[in-house]
Amino acid sequence: MTEDLEQKLRDEVRTLLEKGKIEHVIGYGEGSLKFATTPIMISDQADVDRLVINPFIHNNLSVLLPEVSGKVAVVAKVCDARSIISLVQNKQVARENVFIIGVPCNGIVDVAKVEKLTGLDRDEIDAVTWKDDRLVVTFAGGSKEFSAPEVALDSCLDCDCSGFKEFDLVIGEITPVAANKELSRVRIKEMEAMTPAQRWEFWKNEFSRCIRCYACRQICPVCFCERCFVEETEPLWVSPLPRWQDNLIFQAVRMMHVAGRCTDCGECQRACPVNIPLGLLTGKMEDIVDELFDYRAGMDKDAAPLMAAYEPEEAEDLMR
Amino acid sequence: MDTFEPKIVAFCCNWCSYAGADLAGTSRMQYPPNIRIIRVMCSGRVNPSFVLKALSVGADGVLVLGCHPGDCHYLTGNYRTRRRMAITKKFLEYMGVEPERVQVSWCSASEGSRFAEVVSAVTDDLKQLSPNRLFND
Numbered sequence: 001m002t003e004d005l006e007q008k009l010r011d012e013v014r015t016l017l018e019k020g021k022i023e024h025v026i027g028y029g030e031g032s033l034k035f036a037t038t039p040i041m042i043s044d045q046a047d048v049d050r051l052v053i054n055p056f057i058h059n060n061l062s063v064l065l066p067e068v069s070g071k072v073a074v075v076a077k078v079c080d081a082r083s084i085i086s087l088v089q090n091k092q093v094a095r096e097n098v099f100i101i102g103v104p105c106n107g108i109v110d111v112a113k114v115e116k117l118t119g120l121d122r123d124e125i126d127a128v129t130w131k132d133d134r135l136v137v138t139f140a141g142g143s144k145e146f147s148a149p150e151v152a153l154d155s156c157l158d159c160d161c162s163g164f165k166e167f168d169l170v171i172g173e174i175t176p177v178a179a180n181k182e183l184s185r186v187r188i189k190e191m192e193a194m195t196p197a198q199r200w201e202f203w204k205n206e207f208s209r210c211i212r213c214y215a216c217r218q219i220c221p222v223c224f225c226e227r228c229f230v231e232e233t234e235p236l237w238v239s240p241l242p243r244w245q246d247n248l249i250f251q252a253v254r255m256m257h258v259a260g261r262c263t264d265c266g267e268c269q270r271a272c273p274v275n276i277p278l279g280l281l282t283g284k285m286e287d288i289v290d291e292l293f294d295y296r297a298g299m300d301k302d303a304a305p306l307m308a309a310y311e312p313e314e315a316e317d318l319m320r
Numbered sequence: 321m322d323t324f325e326p327k328i329v330a331f332c333c334n335w336c337s338y339a340g341a342d343l344a345g346t347s348r349m350q351y352p353p354n355i356r357i358i359r360v361m362c363s364g365r366v367n368p369s370f371v372l373k374a375l376s377v378g379a380d381g382v383l384v385l386g387c388h389p390g391d392c393h394y395l396t397g398n399y400r401t402r403r404r405m406a407i408t409k410k411f412l413e414y415m416g417v418e419p420e421r422v423q424v425s426w427c428s429a430s431e432g433s434r435f436a437e438v439v440s441a442v443t444d445d446l447k448q449l450s451p452n453r454l455f456n457d
Contacts (some may be wrong), residue, residue, distance in 0.1 A: 196413065196416045196417065198416070199415060229367075249373075253367075256407060284411070284414050287406065307400065308404060310399035318410070
């Protein structure tokens with residue numbers, strides 16, 4: 001199935017480049033590690049065969065868009081495409097300069113989950129492929145099947161691609177992911193059941209590990225400020241001392257700044273070298289924005305950004 | 321704990337609430353001396369980072385005061401404050417900051433008595449909590 005899609009993608013991209021409809025394409029190439037892909041940019045038809053589609057196309061490529069000039073095609077899953085629309089809404093890229101190529105995805109496979117479920121190291125696994133909505137893992141001496149919610153990234157669990165209509169071209173057919181919204185919110189519900197003091201303790205534990213490498217910020221498509229508040233020194237918002245509270249302030253303010261732009265794509269959590277569960281923050285923020293303002297980021301390119309709009313009556317119950 | 325006097329940082333907008341505070345003062349109204357007012361040109365100026373900065377350097381609570389919705393000197397500034405602060409409040413609560421520590425209210429230039437009431441109420445709320453030790457261990 002994926003070979004067909006790959007071939008179709010390559011053919012379409014070749015035609016687009018040939019006709020001059022696009023100057024570049026940003027897509028996924030074979031990664032240097034097993035079960036990984038790497039972002040590639042192609043401007044020459046001869047290189048088109050380097051494009052791949054497989055269960056590991058995890059990068060959100062929209063982060064690269066504001067840095068590329070000219071007309072660019074992007075290979076995008078629904079979550080990535082929502083980030084692109086979020087960038088369009090916030091005037092970071094012009095819609096007419098982006099050609100969004102939608103690719104289907106059953107949920108991006110979290111190799112760590114597969115390792116855990118099979119009890120095998122990734123070097124011992126031979127192949128991982130989708131067969132309809134089941135993931136087939138083959139290894140020396142057999143194979144196992146898993147359902148999408150078992151093996152997908154946490155951020156895929158609440159994926160809802162229905163209603164997204166902004167693709168310029170769709171390869172294959174975008175079918176709803178076997179999502180499980182309830183499952184995706186189990187940990188957030190657990191957090192909400194705690195007292196504030198327990199939650200603070202939880203985040204203290206998590207943010208004590210933060211090395212403030214800012215990988216979460218760099219990989220975030222909608223963190224596009226030219227100068228980040230953490231780099232401002234007058235006033236100094238975040239102390240350069242390695243205090244966990246300042247790590248928390250950085251992340252909390254970052255989350256509040258991207259509220260209404262964040263599509264909960266899960267890239268920040270994936271990029272985090274110390275595994276801070278940032279999905280618990282992005283997921284909650286998505287819920288807050290939806291609950292208070294009935295707003296979903298990146299769904300409608302003509303909708304005003306959340307923070308640039310208002311209703312005369314809203315959220316008054318939170319005010320004194 | 322009955323001697324705990326909370327420190328409250330109040331961000332007041334220049335056109336309504338700051339003038340409201342002024343009116344409360346010139347009218348000799350009584351309100352708790354726990355607030356430290358910082359004047360901003362509009363409550364829409366208040367970034368979530370201001371709130372966290374205040375809490376991290378020792379404030380027990382933060383109060384953001386703006387013009388009543390619809391009465392903003394800049395027409396729509398306080399509507400934006402409302403969106404931003406609603407999210408800030410909810411999100412900080414989720415992180416473990418007690419909701420009483422971040423409060424938002426509206427107060428016009430002619431509402432000196434309302435200013436005194438809001439400050440009293442927020443001070444009472446914070447007296448129920450313990451001093452803010454979130455940012456200093």
